[in-house]
Amino acid sequence: MAAQQRLLRLPPRVLVIAGPTAAGKSEIAVEVAEALGGEIVGADSRQVYRLMDVGTAKPSRRQRSRVPHHLIEVVDPDQDYDVAVWRRDAIGALSAIHARGRLPVVCGGTGLYLRSLERGLFAGPPADAALRARLQADEAKTPGVLHGRLHEVDPASARRIHANDLLRTVRALEVHELTGRPLSAWLAEHGLSERPFETLTIELEIDRETLRERIGARSRAMVDDGIVEELAGLYRRGYPPSTRAFDAIGYRQAGQCIDGTLALAELADAIGLATAQYAKRQRTWLRGQADTRKIAHRDTGSALRLAREFFS
Numbered sequence: 001m002a003a004q005q006r007l008l009r010l011p012p013r014v015l016v017i018a019g020p021t022a023a024g025k026s027e028i029a030v031e032v033a034e035a036l037g038g039e040i041v042g043a044d045s046r047q048v049y050r051l052m053d054v055g056t057a058k059p060s061r062r063q064r065s066r067v068p069h070h071l072i073e074v075v076d077p078d079q080d081y082d083v084a085v086w087r088r089d090a091i092g093a094l095s096a097i098h099a100r101g102r103l104p105v106v107c108g109g110t111g112l113y114l115r116s117l118e119r120g121l122f123a124g125p126p127a128d129a130a131l132r133a134r135l136q137a138d139e140a141k142t143p144g145v146l147h148g149r150l151h152e153v154d155p156a157s158a159r160r161i162h163a164n165d166l167l168r169t170v171r172a173l174e175v176h177e178l179t180g181r182p183l184s185a186w187l188a189e190h191g192l193s194e195r196p197f198e199t200l201t202i203e204l205e206i207d208r209e210t211l212r213e214r215i216g217a218r219s220r221a222m223v224d225d226g227i228v229e230e231l232a233g234l235y236r237r238g239y240p241p242s243t244r245a246f247d248a249i250g251y252r253q254a255g256q257c258i259d260g261t262l263a264l265a266e267l268a269d270a271i272g273l274a275t276a277q278y279a280k281r282q283r284t285w286l287r288g289q290a291d292t293r294k295i296a297h298r299d300t301g302s303a304l305r306l307a308r309e310f311f312s
Contacts, residue, residue, distance in 0.1 A: 008091060011098035014197050015307055016043075017107040018114060018286060019204030020279035022214040023297045026059045028204060029107035030067050031300045032307050039068040039097045041090050043108025043117070046248045048086070049077050051234060054227040055250030055271075057218065070097075077234060077245040084123060087116045091196070103311055111285040112168075114201075120194025122186050124171075125178040135170050146173060154182035162281065167244065200310040202303055203292035210297075211279060219250075219272035227271075228254045228264070249274045 015038070017029040033040050042048070046056040050073045059069055070093040075081045090106070090113075097104045106117065139146045146169050151158040157172045172183040179186070206214075231254045235241065241255055253270045256262035262270060286292060295302040 008095035009098060010091070010095055010197050011104050012197055013311060014094060014104045014106055014117075014199050015310060016114060016118075016199055016201040017105065017204070017303070018109060018201050018289075018292065019297065020206070020211060020282040020286075021057070021109050021275060022211060022218050022279065023204040023206045024214075025107050025109065025204060026057075026063060028202075028297075028300060028303050029105055030059070030063045032303050033067040033103070033105045035304055036103050036307055036311065038103035038105045039070065039100075041093045041097070041104065041106045042069060042071040043086075043090070043106050043110055043113040045083075045086070045110040045113060046245075047072050047108075048074050048081050049245050050075065051237075052077060052230070052245060052248070052251065054225045054230045055222050055248065055254070077239050077243050080244075083112050083116050084121060086113055087121055090117055094197075105307075109282050111282065118195070118199050118201075120196075122183075124175050124183070124186060128174060128178060131174055131177060132170055135173055136166075139166060139170075146170065149173060154184050156184035157182060160184075166247070199291075200306065201289060201292045202306055203286055203289075203294045204297040205294050206297040212276060215275045215279065216268075216272050219275060220268045222250050222271060223264075223268045227251070228257050228267070231255060232258060249278060 015032070017025050017032070019025050029040050032038065040059075042059075044056070046052070047058045048071060049056065058072055063069075064072070071086065071089055074089070094104045094106075106114070108114065135146060144163065146166070147158060147161075147163045150161070150169055150172055153176050154172055161168045161172060163169075175181075175183040175186065227250055231246065231251055234243075234246075235258070239246070241259070246252065246255055250271050253262060253267055253274065256270075257264050257267055293306055295306070
């Protein structure tokens with residue numbers, strides 16, 4: 001990554017629009033980018049997938065026609081696409097935006113993506129397919145065993161990684177087993193001290209009740225717009241239920257409807273609950289980012305003012 005950055009001409013400044021899911025990030029980002037001659041780089045771990053539209057809240061076709069968007073719909077559901085690959089692609093997109101004389105705007109709520117872009121990334125050892133298969137088999141046999149194991153070998157990572165986040169739990173255990181050191185120790189040593197460009201993060205604030213209502217409306221829309229039918233269609237295309245992308249909120253619950261463990265009448269509430277829990281984790285992450293500038297979630301005027309001051 002460092003060699004790549006030396007070859008690319010990165011922008012000196014990058015604007016970031018962040019906030020919890022359903023807060024209206026896409027709307028603000030489009031308004032700002034359109035007004036200032038910018039382009040948007042998506043920082044959402046679900047929106048990178050093609051064929052998954054109903055449950056990923058991608059920017060609308062109209063929004064994408066107003067402002068160029070990057071890293072939206074770039075891989076198929078069964079393709080591996082982790083934070084290291086995303087960061088590589090984001091650095092390339094930002095460099096190209098800068099070369100065109102446009103202003104770079106990053107928009108998304110995946111905290112790991114945003115942190116990697118702003119502070120660098122501990123790459124760690126390459127993935128070990130056999131080790132991962134063994135760990136996943138252990139989890140399938142005894143659900144929850146891997147997060148419990150992580151608590152034993154790396155308590156700091158276990159506190160940081162949600163119990164339902166199997167992907168990151170497996171990676172933390174993989175790093176420990178391959179290197180003999182916990183992931184948290186490697187991260188502390190790395191220090192996340194890279195600063196490839198100056199950033200301004202505008203954080204959208206929204207009161208809990210309004211966010212709850214917006215999440216509820218979005219969850220009901222997913223059901224009405226056919227998330228179950230979309231997922232069933234992906235199964236028919238040959239993507240198995242175990243496809244990692246289908247663990248995303250909305251698709252996980254839709255899969256439970258298909259396999260009969262969740263009633264269709266309960267689907268919207270189940271999606272809403274999982275989304276609200278995710279939004280809480282996003283807010284917790286943002287609280288740890290001391291440099292954000294907070295604005296009301298619909299305050300386009302303040303976003304434009306801050307962006308103009310930042311890029312001037």
